[in-house]
Amino acid sequence: MKGKIFIIDDDKELTDLIELILLKEDYEVRKFYSGKGVLEAISRQKPDLILLDIMLPDQNGLQLCEKIKSNKETATIPIIVISVRKDEYDILNAFSFGCADYITKPFNEKILLARIKACLVYKTPASYASTYCHPAWDCETNELLINNTITFDSLEIFPDKYSASINKNDINLTPLEFKLLYLLVRNHGKVFRRSQIFDQIYENDYSRGDRSIDILINRLRKKLGSYGNWLETVYGIGYCFRRKN
DSSP, X not given: OOOEEEEEOSOHHHHHHHHHHHXXXXXXXXXXXSSTTHHHHHHHSOOSEEEEOSBOSSSBHHHHHHHHHHSTTTTTSOEXXXXXXXXXXXXXXXXXXXXXXXXXXXXXXXXXXXXXXXXXXXXXHHHHHHHHSOTTEETTTTXXXXXXXXXXTTEEEETTTTEEEETTEEEOOOHHHHHHHHHHHHTTTOOEEHHHHHHHHHTTOTTSOTHHHHHHHHHHHHHHGGGGGGEEEETTTEEEEOOOO
């Protein structure tokens, strides 16, 4: 077997077709027609890759993607979004949630297989981990690399736990959101160009665009609540984290 792939899509006809394509290529396949039971299945038998539709009957597929990417044990699983949505915003938004690739429906069978192979073969565990795991962990050895807490008033950032909290309440951050927050906070007051942020958190993966940084910043601001305005836009240049009085 080349690898285990989970297909999560409520379109039974399409899911059966993808399963047939993958079985012919000697992949092991498991199908889900909603988000129900997916996280439990992943915890029992982690797949090598996930094919995920955005529009599931019981939840938004990106919410499921966020849950997978927010868990250190599953954050390095490549997720390819397969969707009928073709707008630039939808595609960039999916990348900001941590997906590895985005394929629009209808798709070409050969292109689907090539992109699956790219995620499984060309992205080595180390390089994939460097993109989707935070700087505090060595995702190959699972060893703690940094052990400190960064505190600004009631905002606390825990690099060792890959998490942050406000007033002791955990903020549910995706790996990319954490990498962005950690980058800006540990360089308090320093202005980063979008291209610099892009290189730091995406590891020079130019399949995404600079606008994905703007989307990620906006999502992070919402999650930070009253601290969101500490993520400062420096017009014409980029972003910085600056404490407000």
